Amino acid sequence: MKCLDVENYEELKFGHIFAEQNDNIEELFEKYSANAIDYYAKKFTFINQRLEHRPEVKYDAVIYFEGNEAKQSYNPLLRKKKSKTKGYYKVQDRYGIWLCKDFIPIQRVNEWISGFGGGTSSYTLLHGFINCQNLKLTANRGTIANTEPQIVEELKKELNTILESIDEFLYKKDINTLQKWQLEEKTLRIENVEFNQRKESIAKRRILKINEISVLEPKNESELFGLFIMIYTIFPDKFDFEPLDYNTRQGIDIIARNKTDNKISDCEYWYVELKYVLSKNFNHSFSNIRWIICWDFEKDLKHGSILMSDVQDEERELYIGKDKEGKNIYYLDNQSLLTKIKIIRMKEFIEKNLGLKFQKQ
Numbered sequence: 001m002k003c004l005d006v007e008n009y010e011e012l013k014f015g016h017i018f019a020e021q022n023d024n025i026e027e028l029f030e031k032y033s034a035n036a037i038d039y040y041a042k043k044f045t046f047i048n049q050r051l052e053h054r055p056e057v058k059y060d061a062v063i064y065f066e067g068n069e070a071k072q073s074y075n076p077l078l079r080k081k082k083s084k085t086k087g088y089y090k091v092q093d094r095y096g097i098w099l100c101k102d103f104i105p106i107q108r109v110n111e112w113i114s115g116f117g118g119g120t121s122s123y124t125l126l127h128g129f130i131n132c133q134n135l136k137l138t139a140n141r142g143t144i145a146n147t148e149p150q151i152v153e154e155l156k157k158e159l160n161t162i163l164e165s166i167d168e169f170l171y172k173k174d175i176n177t178l179q180k181w182q183l184e185e186k187t188l189r190i191e192n193v194e195f196n197q198r199k200e201s202i203a204k205r206r207i208l209k210i211n212e213i214s215v216l217e218p219k220n221e222s223e224l225f226g227l228f229i230m231i232y233t234i235f236p237d238k239f240d241f242e243p244l245d246y247n248t249r250q251g252i253d254i255i256a257r258n259k260t261d262n263k264i265s266d267c268e269y270w271y272v273e274l275k276y277v278l279s280k281n282f283n284h285s286f287s288n289i290r291w292i293i294c295w296d297f298e299k300d301l302k303h304g305s306i307l308m309s310d311v312q313d314e315e316r317e318l319y320i321g322k323d324k325e326g327k328n329i330y331y332l333d334n335q336s337l338l339t340k341i342k343i344i345r346m347k348e349f350i351e352k353n354l355g356l357k358f359q360k361q
Helices: 026-037 067-073 147-174 173-203 223-235 347-355
Strands: 041-050 058-066 096-101 104-108 126-131 207-210 213-216 242-245 252-260 270-278 289-297 306-309 313-324 328-333 341-344
Touching: 026 067, 026 173, 041 147, 058 147, 067 104, 147 173, 207 223, 213 223, 213 289, 223 242, 223 270, 223 289, 289 347, 341 347
Parallel strands: 096 126, 270 289, 289 341
Antiparallel strands: 041 058, 058 126, 096 104, 207 213, 242 252, 252 270, 306 313, 313 328, 328 341
């Protein structure tokens, strides 16, 4: 084809493009090591097949198993990681299995795939088409909704039978081993990056010495819990309650009781909620909570601030006062309820109540 004002002719290429077959495992591994699976490409064809219970219905199928780099080699529109360039798309947006009529893709049917590969996203390694002239399309040729249900079910069974045979072939060729090696290498790489990041973070954080034990300043709720348990173990008399159970599965963190000599089974229990930073938005019910342990307050949290529960239509007002020794006391109050929720602001508690302080290393 030649366009106006263009001197040379351009050859037009027709037909769907697939990755070039590249299925020599030994050569791929020698060249790409643990990333060999990314370059693997294998073609599987099933021509002039008949449905088991509708033998008059024929279909043809071509399915490629393609690694990520194999896809990138022929498809320039695949999005590169975090790129948001208009017109580009992700593998999971286009790849998988498509049903066709007149050899034109009509509808993607990845939801038909069951048991293929080693994970829920294994369909993204497939690049396949099943053509059946007995498919009945909607007026806009957008779906196969008008097709006989029996034909649809038979095609679904045929697809999974085909995928089982492909899966078996790949297993015999140790493709799953290549995937495992790649995952292991990726895991090791991520662990090394995380390890180095955490080392750098440790070197920059302030430190607290308790009985010759070094404790890092907490950066999240989990670390706050570890700090609290350590301090409680060393200074149990500084707390008016006894923590009994820690579990974040349902959101509320600690079950505790008042200090007593009674059997644990004979006590009244209540919740202690951990918050790294206490804010006006409270993502739990205030019911059964007697204490809140936080590292610090948000900057806009002050005396008289209203904390609203996201779970129930209830609010509490923050009260800030002084005890007999002049130390700050904090609690959440609701004038219509008898129970006040006391707050331990650990950053301040450690310094004012324990006489300790986090220092630069």
